[in-house]
Every structure is written in C-alpha cells, then in structure tokens.
Amino acid sequence: MRMKFFAALALTVAMGSALMVFATPPPAGSGSITGKVTYTGTPMKMKPIDMSKEPSCAKQHATPITTENVATGPGNTLQWVVVYISAGDEGTTTASQGVRYDQKGCQYLPHVLTMLAGQQLQIYNDDQTSHNIHPLAKVNQEWNKSQPPGSPPIDTKWDKPEFIAVKCNIHPWMHGYFAVLKTSHVSITGEDGTFDIKGLSPGKYTVTAWQEQYGTKTQDVTVGAGAATANFVFTATPY
Amino acid sequence: MGRLFAVVVTVITLLSVSFFVMHTWWMPVDISTTGPAIDHQLEETMTGSGLLFLGGQLLLGLFVWQSSDKNPARKIKIFPGGANPLVAAAIILVGIEILTLTFVGSKAWAAVNLVPAAADSLHIDVQAEQFAFYFRYAGPDGQFGGLHPDKIDDGSGNYFGLDPANDVAARDDVVVGSLVIPVNRPILLTLHSKDVGHSFYVPELRIQQDFVPGIEIPVHFTATQTGKFEIVCTQLCGLGHYNMKAYLQVMSEADYEQWLKGQEGQ
Numbered sequence: 001m002r003m004k005f006f007a008a009l010a011l012t013v014a015m016g017s018a019l020m021v022f023a024t025p026p027p028a029g030s031g032s033i034t035g036k037v038t039y040t041g042t043p044m045k046m047k048p049i050d051m052s053k054e055p056s057c058a059k060q061h062a063t064p065i066t067t068e069n070v071a072t073g074p075g076n077t078l079q080w081v082v083v084y085i086s087a088g089d090e091g092t093t094t095a096s097q098g099v100r101y102d103q104k105g106c107q108y109l110p111h112v113l114t115m116l117a118g119q120q121l122q123i124y125n126d127d128q129t130s131h132n133i134h135p136l137a138k139v140n141q142e143w144n145k146s147q148p149p150g151s152p153p154i155d156t157k158w159d160k161p162e163f164i165a166v167k168c169n170i171h172p173w174m175h176g177y178f179a180v181l182k183t184s185h186v187s188i189t190g191e192d193g194t195f196d197i198k199g200l201s202p203g204k205y206t207v208t209a210w211q212e213q214y215g216t217k218t219q220d221v222t223v224g225a226g227a228a229t230a231n232f233v234f235t236a237t238p239y
Numbered sequence: 240m241g242r243l244f245a246v247v248v249t250v251i252t253l254l255s256v257s258f259f260v261m262h263t264w265w266m267p268v269d270i271s272t273t274g275p276a277i278d279h280q281l282e283e284t285m286t287g288s289g290l291l292f293l294g295g296q297l298l299l300g301l302f303v304w305q306s307s308d309k310n311p312a313r314k315i316k317i318f319p320g321g322a323n324p325l326v327a328a329a330i331i332l333v334g335i336e337i338l339t340l341t342f343v344g345s346k347a348w349a350a351v352n353l354v355p356a357a358a359d360s361l362h363i364d365v366q367a368e369q370f371a372f373y374f375r376y377a378g379p380d381g382q383f384g385g386l387h388p389d390k391i392d393d394g395s396g397n398y399f400g401l402d403p404a405n406d407v408a409a410r411d412d413v414v415v416g417s418l419v420i421p422v423n424r425p426i427l428l429t430l431h432s433k434d435v436g437h438s439f440y441v442p443e444l445r446i447q448q449d450f451v452p453g454i455e456i457p458v459h460f461t462a463t464q465t466g467k468f469e470i471v472c473t474q475l476c477g478l479g480h481y482n483m484k485a486y487l488q489v490m491s492e493a494d495y496e497q498w499l500k501g502q503e504g505q
Contacts, residue, residue, distance in 0.1 A: 044395070045505070239404040
C-alpha cells in the first residue's frame with residue numbers, strides 16, 4: 001500500500017515538472033545584440049605550422065596553416081571570440097541536437113566550438129592518421145582518447161560550464177577550445193569580427209566576450225524590440 | 240633426425256652470413272665526416288664476430304652430424320680437465336674479443352662523443368616532446384633567448400618556452416619543425432626534452448643520441464651531402480612513438496641562408 005502511494009507521488013511530481021517545462025517555453029524574443037570585436041595595439045604574429053612529419057595532413061593544406069590563438073582580420077578585427085549572455089538570460093533550454101567537432105588535416109575544426117553544458121558532443125577523426133584528443137578540463141573531468149583512422153566518433157558531453165583548451169597528444173601543434181556555456185544565446189565572431197546574438201526578449205543583459213589569449217570583457221546591454229549594439233575592444237600586445 | 244638438424248643448422252648459418260657478406264640489408268648512404276670511421280669499425284666488428292659465428296655454428300653442425308649415430312659403445316670425448324677449464328677458456332677468449340673491440344672502436348666513438356665541437360659550429364637547439372621534434376636557430380642577433388619551461392605553450396607555437404615579452408634575445412629566435420642545415424659546416428645541436436626520454440637518430444649521419452629530460456646534451460657533426468633525410472625517435476616514448484619523426488634537410492650554404500632569411504621574416 002505504502003509502495004503504491006510513493007509510486008503515485010513520484011508520478012505526480014514527474015508529470016508536474018514535465019508540465020512546468022512545457023508551461024515556460026523558451027522566449028523566442030525578436031531582440032538581438034550585434035557588434036564587432038576589435039583590438040588596439042599590435043597582436044602577436046601567428047606562426048606557420050610545419051606538418052611535414054604527417055604527410056597525409058600536410059598535403060591537405062596548399063599553404064601551411066598558422067597558429068590561431070590570436071586570429072585577426074582586416075580592420076583590426078578579432079576572430080574566434082565567444083560572445084555570450086553571462087547574466088540576465090532566462091530562456092535557455094536543453095539542446096535537442098548535438099554538436100560536431102572534427103579533426104581534419106591535423107587541425108581542430110572549428111577552432112572554437114560552443115555548446116551547452118550537457119549537450120551531446122561528437123568528435124570525428126576524418127584523417128588517415130591516429131589522433132588522441134585531450135581536452136584540458138579543470139572544472140569538468142579531464143580525459144584523453146585515441147582515435148585511429150576510421151574509428152567511430154567519440155560521443156561525450158560536458159556537465160559544467162567551462163572554457164576547455166583542447167590538444168592532441170600525438171600532434172603537439174593541434175589546438176582548439178570547447179566553450180561550454182549554460183546559455184544558448186551565444187555567437188562566435190567571424191573573420192570580420194562581427195557577432196549576432198539572436199532570440200532575446202526585451203530586457204537587461206550582461207554580455208561577455210571571451211578571447212583565448214586576452215581573457216574576457218563584459219558590458220551591460222539593454223535590449224528592446226530590435227537589435228542592440230555592443231562592441232568590444234581588446235588590447236593586444238606583440239608578445 | 241640428428242643429421243637433419245645438422246644440415247638445417249648449416250643452411251641457416253650460411254644463409255644468414257651471406258646476407259651480411261652481400262650487404263643485403265645494410266646501412267644507408269653515409270653523409271657525415273665521422274661516418275667512415277664508424278662504418279670501418281662496424282665492418283671490423285661484423286667481420287670478427289661474423290667469422291666466430293660462422294666457425295662456431297659450422298662446428299656445431301659437424302659435431303651434431305658426427306654424434307647423431309646411435310652407437311652406445313662410442314666413447315664420449317670431453318674437454319681436457321672437464322667443464323671448469325672450458326668455462327675459463329671461454330671467458331678469457333670472449334673477454335679478449337670484447338676488450339679488443341672496445342679499444343679499437345673507442346677512437347671512432349671518441350671522434351663523435353669526446354672531441355669538442357669546432358669553434359665555428361652552427362648552434363641549433365633541439366626540443367623533443369611527445370611526439371615531435373622542434374628546432375631553434377638564434378636569429379639575426381646570434382643570441383638564443385633563455386628557456387622557461389613554465390612558458391611552454393604548444394597551442395601558440397611556443398614549444399621551447401621562450402619569454403619574448405621580457406627577453407629581447409628570444410624575440411628573433413627561429414623555431415621550426417624541420418632541421419635545416421648547410422652542407423660541409425660543423426653543426427652543434429643541444430638536445431632538450433620537454434617530457435620523457437627520446438632519441439635523435441639519423442642513420443645517414445651515423446649518429447644516435449638519447450634525450451634525457453633535465454639534461455642538455457651536445458651532439459656535433461658535419462654533413463657532406465645535400466638532401467632530405469629522416470630523423471627518427473629510437474627511444475620508446477609513448478603511444479605516438481611510432482609517429483615521432485622530423486626531416487633533416489642539408490642544403491648548399493646559399494640555399495640555407497635564403498631559407499633562414501625567409502624564416503626570420505615570418
């Protein structure tokens with residue numbers, strides 16, 4: 001009799017919480033925050049990467065790729081900056097789809113990948129050589145996994161928000177980042193330094209821009225019905 | 240059965256010796272000034288030990304053949320005095336062989352490892368890490384920047400741990416993934432390891448030297464031929480050991496200067 005009571009209670013609680021999730025749908029706001037990320041000063045030079053020891057990768061690049069920790073574009077723009085809502089966000093749900101990360105041409109593609117905490121992450125090896133991906137997590141659990149050519153993708157996820165540097169234990173030059181966030185309101189700057197965070201309801205937000213070499217910059221932005229603007233300027237040093 | 244074994248032993252002996260006599264799997268071309276002495280020593284060692292091997296194995300075959308009949312009446316001959324003099328004789332003979340090889344070979348070894356590098360040698364730093372080699376040139380100022388292991392950051396290409404923000408000498412250091420050298424010029428490498436033991440082996444240079452973490456190990460040589468040769472790690476260093484290699488490119492002095500200028504511009 002008591003067991004039945006608990007079962008019924010558990011069912012009620014489960015249904016109740018399910019209803020609550022449906023009752024508060026993600027606010028598909030029409031507001032957005034757009035802007036540009038630039039630098040002042042002289043950024044460090046990106047260095048060409050010598051892959052001659054891995055011919056199957058080297059031949060995939062007509063000209064040698066360079067390091068990407070400070071990727072710049074014309075007009076002092078900064079690429080691969082993660083711009084996200086760090087406070088004031090109430091509309092994030094769990095993601096239904098996973099995200100994909102590729103090891104291709106002995107390079108991590110994309111260089112910076114954003115995902116939600118708990119979101120499925122699939123890591124592919126598209127190369128004719130073995131990789132050993134090693135996310136250097138500090139808040140989450142750190143691990144590394146080998147993937148010989150033709151291996152199935154690694155299926156994983158990160159439980160807690162963290163910016164995780166990623167390296168390959170076989171190819172020292174391979175370097176990327178996982179930006180694990182608790183918000184889906186995020187945008188990564190392109191080569192032109194622009195970002196566009198969509199789907200925001202009117203309100204006050206704190207926006208953070210993260211660059212792997214220069215750290216974070218934060219500003220408060222009020223969003224109305226249309227597009228609000230927020231620009232970020234990082235100070236670059238040559239060394 | 241005994242006779243068959245004697246024949247098999249003889250055939251294996253003659254076949255394996257013939258591979259060495261005909262140089263079926265021999266060393267690659269020698270491109271180093273110290274190489275000929277090493278090769279000469281190797282030939283002498285192989286000839287000496289090869290003759291002993293040949294003689295020993297053929298005697299074994301002969302004795303097996305002779306004693307393979309099942310005649311229980313045949314008297315078994317033993318070494319005069321029994322086993323003890325036999326063991327003593329073996330120790331003395333093998334000892335003399337090893338000591339002779341050591342004394343004769345030490346000259347060739349010393350020319351590589353005990354003679355200091357020429358004063359006008361080109362200095363190049365080598366960093367070994369799981370699983371790649373990196374090479375550092377002093378750049379236009381001729382000065383190497385200091386090494387700070389805490390500054391090592393592979394993601395930004397700082398494989399050596401340079402500190403260009405505070406160290407002016409480090410700013411123009413050239414760091415590359417291939418060892419490029421001019422022909423006929425003495426080269427002095429300083430081997431560093433970031434993590435575990437590795438080894439620098441270029442068969443064509445006849446040089447093989449371990450990296451030991453925490454120790455700077457000098458290696459010097461002069462290449463006598465231009466071309467591209469493989470540098471391989473020959474010290475098991477982890478799961479990617481099989482994949483740890485780089486290339487040695489020996490160029491004419493002019494080509495080398497041009498290459499270096501191109502690197503300094505980057």
